Amino acid sequence: MDTDRTDRWRGVVERTWRPVALLAACLAIWHLITVTGMVEAYLVPSPAKTFGLLVDKWSYLWGHTWVTTYETVLGFVIAGVLGVLMAVAMVYSRTIESTAYPILLFAQVIPKIAIAPLFVVWLGFGFEPKVIVAVLMAFFPVVISTVTGLKSVDTEMLELAATMGGGPVKTFVKIRFPAALPHLFAGLKVAVTLAVTGAVVGEFVGSNEGLGYVILQANGNMDTPMLFAGLIVISLVGVLLFLLLDLAEKLMLPWHASRRGAAVTTLLAKGTA
Amino acid sequence: MSTTLGTTSAVAIDDVSVRFQSKRTEVTAIQQVSIDVAPGEFVSIVGPSGCGKSTLLKLVSGLLKPSSGTVTLLGEQVRGPRHDIGFVFQRAALLEWRSARRNILLQAEMRGMNSAEAGRRAGELIEMTGLSGFENALPHELSGGMQQRVALCRALLHQPRVLLMDEPFGALDALTREQMNVELHRVWRETGTTVLLVTHSIAESVYLANRVIVLTRRPAVVKEVIEVDLPAERDYSATMARPEFASATAHIRDLLGAVTGQD
Numbered sequence: 051m052d053t054d055r056t057d058r059w060r061g062v063v064e065r066t067w068r069p070v071a072l073l074a075a076c077l078a079i080w081h082l083i084t085v086t087g088m089v090e091a092y093l094v095p096s097p098a099k100t101f102g103l104l105v106d107k108w109s110y111l112w113g114h115t116w117v118t119t120y121e122t123v124l125g126f127v128i129a130g131v132l133g134v135l136m137a138v139a140m141v142y143s144r145t146i147e148s149t150a151y152p153i154l155l156f157a158q159v160i161p162k163i164a165i166a167p168l169f170v171v172w173l174g175f176g177f178e179p180k181v182i183v184a185v186l187m188a189f190f191p192v193v194i195s196t197v198t199g200l201k202s203v204d205t206e207m208l209e210l211a212a213t214m215g216g217g218p219v220k221t222f223v224k225i226r227f228p229a230a231l232p233h234l235f236a237g238l239k240v241a242v243t244l245a246v247t248g249a250v251v252g253e254f255v256g257s258n259e260g261l262g263y264v265i266l267q268a269n270g271n272m273d274t275p276m277l278f279a280g281l282i283v284i285s286l287v288g289v290l291l292f293l294l295l296d297l298a299e300k301l302m303l304p305w306h307a308s309r310r311g312a313a314v315t316t317l318l319a320k321g322t323a
Numbered sequence: 324m325s326t327t328l329g330t331t332s333a334v335a336i337d338d339v340s341v342r343f344q345s346k347r348t349e350v351t352a353i354q355q356v357s358i359d360v361a362p363g364e365f366v367s368i369v370g371p372s373g374c375g376k377s378t379l380l381k382l383v384s385g386l387l388k389p390s391s392g393t394v395t396l397l398g399e400q401v402r403g404p405r406h407d408i409g410f411v412f413q414r415a416a417l418l419e420w421r422s423a424r425r426n427i428l429l430q431a432e433m434r435g436m437n438s439a440e441a442g443r444r445a446g447e448l449i450e451m452t453g454l455s456g457f458e459n460a461l462p463h464e465l466s467g468g469m470q471q472r473v474a475l476c477r478a479l480l481h482q483p484r485v486l487l488m489d490e491p492f493g494a495l496d497a498l499t500r501e502q503m504n505v506e507l508h509r510v511w512r513e514t515g516t517t518v519l520l521v522t523h524s525i526a527e528s529v530y531l532a533n534r535v536i537v538l539t540r541r542p543a544v545v546k547e548v549i550e551v552d553l554p555a556e557r558d559y560s561a562t563m564a565r566p567e568f569a570s571a572t573a574h575i576r577d578l579l580g581a582v583t584g585q586d
Binding site: 204206207209210211212213214215216220221224225228229303305306 | 405432
C-alpha cells in the first residue's frame with residue numbers, strides 16, 4: 051500500500067516537474083527583464099506587481115471573470131450540442147452533408163471579429179452577442195471532429211450490426227456514437243479554448259463587463275499591470291475548462307485514455323505553459 | 324422461390340453471379356456458382372486470393388445482393404441482411420470499450436434477447452472456448468487468439484443455425500491457429516451448427532470440413548468439390564498423419580496451383 055502511494059506520487063512529480071519548471075523559468079525571465087530595467091515598467095509590469103494587483107483587485111476581477119466564464123460555457127455547450135446534431139445529420143444524409151458543408155466552411159472562414167459588431171447592432175450590449183461569437187468559434191471543430199469520429203467506425207462492425215438486426219438507432223447508440231467519442235472529445239477540447247476567445251472578442255466589440263472589457267479599460271488607461279492581470283485570468287479560465295474536459299474524457303473513456311498516457315501529459319504541459 | 328432446395332439445404336446458392344461496376348468496365352467476381360450446404364454440415368471454401376470467397380459469404384448473409392441467381396438460407400430466399408446467422412470476420416471487430424463478456428452480449432442487446440438467458444448462454448460459451456478468467460478484460464488486453472474467441476462466442480450467442488466465417492484465423496500465428504482449429508472443431512461438434520468457412524489454409528480447410536469447395540481465380544467458378552473422407556472425431560496430430568488427409572491436401576494444392584497458374 052505504502053509503496054503504491056509513493057509510486058503514485060513519484061509518477062505525479064515525474065509528470066508535472068517539466069511544465070512547472072518551464073513556468074518558473076518564464077516567470078524568472080519576466081522578473082529579470084523588469085528588474086534590470088531592460089523594458090520600462092509602464093510597458094511591462096513586474097510579476098510581483100501584476101500578482102499583487104490580482105490579489106488587491108480580486109473582487110473586481112472575480113465579477114468580470116464570472117461574466118466571461120458564463121458566456122464561454124454557454125457558448126461552448128450550445129456549440130457542442132448543435133455541432134454534434136449537425137455532424138450526425140451530415141453523416142446520415144449525404145444531401146445534408148453536401149448542402150451544409152459550403153455554408154459551414156463559409157461561416158468558419160468569416161473573421162469573427164469582423165462580424166461581432168453586427169451582433170452588437172442586432173442584440174445590444176448584453177451577453178447574447180458574446181455567446182453567439184463563442185458559439186461560432188467553437189462550432190466548427192466540434193462538427194469536423196464528430197463527423198470524422200462517426201465515419202471512422204469499422205465497416206465490418208457495421209456489417210456485423212446489420213446481421214444482428216438492432217436497427218439504426220441501436221447501432222448508433224451502442225456502436226457508432228461511443229466509437230466517435232475520442233474524436234468528439236478532441237474537438238471539444240479545441241472548441242472550449244476557442245469559446246473563450248469568442249467570448250472575449252464579443253466583449254471587445256461592445257460591452258461594459260467581462261474580462262475583455264477589463265482589458266479594454268486597462269488599455270485605455272495605460273494600466274499595464276491590469277492588462278497583464280486580465281490576460282492571466284483569461285488564460286486560467288481557458289486552461290481550467292480544458293482540464294475539466296480532459297478529466298471528463300478520462301472518466302468517460304478509460305479504455306482509450308489508458309493507452310494514451312504520455313500524450314495527455316504533453317497536452318497538459320502545452321495548456322499550462 | 325426454390326422451395327425444393329430450401330427444405331433440404333441450410334444454404335443453397337443457386338446459379339449466382341456477381342458483377343461489380345467499376346469506372347468504365349464491369350468486373351465479374353463470381354460466375355454462375357451453385358453450392359448446396361446440408362444442415363449441420365461443415366463446408367470449407369478455398370481459392371486464390373481475391374477470387375470472391377468473401378463475396379460468397381456476404382451473399383449468404385444478405386449484406387450483398389447477387390447480380391443474378393438466388394441464395395436461399397434456411398428455406399427462405401435472401402433479400403436483405405439476415406439475422407438468423409452468426410458472422411466471424413478475419414479481424415475480431417470488437418468494441419474496444421467493452422469487456423470480452425460485454426462484447427459477446429452485444430449480440431443479445433442488439434437483438435433484444437432476454438438478458439438472463441443471454442448471460443447464462445454467454446457463460447457457457449466463455450467456458451466452452453476457454454475464455455474463463457478473461458471475461459472482464461478489454462480487447463486490447465487480449466491476444467489475437469483470445470479476441471477471435473470472443474468474436475466466435477458473439478457469433479454463437481443467439482444459437483444461429485448457420486455460422487459464416489471469413490478467414491477467421493488468418494491473422495493468427497501458426498500455433499494459435501492450430502489450437503483454434505481444434506476448438507472450432509469441438510464447438511461445431513457440440514453445437515451442430517452449419518458452418519461455411521472461407522480460408523487460405525488448405526490444412527485447415529480439410530481438417531475442419533465435410534466438404535471442401537475449390538474456386539478458380541476471378542471470375543470465380545467452382546473448380547471441384549472434395550468430399551473429406553475422415554472420421555467425425557478428429558484428433559489434430561492423428562488426423563494430420565492420416566493418408567486420406569495427405570492425399571486430400573495434396574489434391575487441393577494441385578488444384579489451386581493449376582488454378583493460379585492458368586495464365
